[in-house]
């Protein structure tokens with residue numbers, strides 16, 4: 466067992482932004498072993514553009530169906546946010562069709578908000594569908610998970626908040642994600658929730674994250690891995706918790722930024738609450754979802770990962 470796990474044994478974590486559809490069962494197992502009890506999977510793009518609305522339909526169905534089931538087979542509760550991502554908002558003809566089907570998915574069990582939506586290149590089409598989805602969120606009384614752009618982040622973040630306010634949305638219903646040292650103060654000052662993504666090379670490293678929590682305290686801050694099909698780390702949340710502990714951040718502050726704040730932020734959906742985590746999920750890997758299980762051809766449920774022998 467790696468040493469970082471020792472220091473956080475018994476703690477529970479909620480990775481509030483992770484794309485499990487592109488991760489393996491080994492990742493699920495490692496996440497469960499590290500104390501992750503829940504994940505939130507925002508609807509996103511797939512690394513390449515979809516060519517038809519049925520691809521969106523199947524993807525959304527998998528977020529509330531198979532992927533949710535798959536997580537449960539490792540004792541992990543799976544929630545999601547539904548939305549049209551900013552990159553694909555730029556294919557307007559298709560985006561129109563996606564807006565038509567979104568209302569069919571946002572009221573499903575486990576859907577805790579509209580997301581991840583917002584800006585990528587900050588184009589007019591992105592703005593149009595960001596606004597349309599804010600209206601959808603308002604109508605459904607759901608929280609909003611906002612993806613902020615990598616390029617020109619400061620301006621994109623400010624603009625995302627301005628537009629949400631323009632639509633009459635309470636900042637307390639909006640989670641601004643992928644913050645950094647440049648954006649956090651404004652996000653907190655304006656009353657929004659601030660998500661931070663610990664992602665190698667492109668976003669935040671976790672040493673920087675420790676400093677942010679030291680400087681701003683734990684209120685309304687939450688961290689995630691945003692692990693996806695790129696080089697990323699599905700253990701980013703427990704690793705950062707361990708690093709915070711090593712650096713003298715209190716257990717209570719760690720609990721807020723790695724579990725409780727995110728639950729509170731998405732609770733207005735009525736689909737998530739802290740009491741969800743009182744009891745562990747019981748795991749039975751022989752369970753089936755529409756006739757399929759995570760086991761293949763007579764496999765026995767899994768067992769000892771550290772064994773060299775694969776049976």
Ligand SMILES: [Zn+2]
Pocket residue numbers: 482484507509581691
């Ligand atoms: Zn994402």
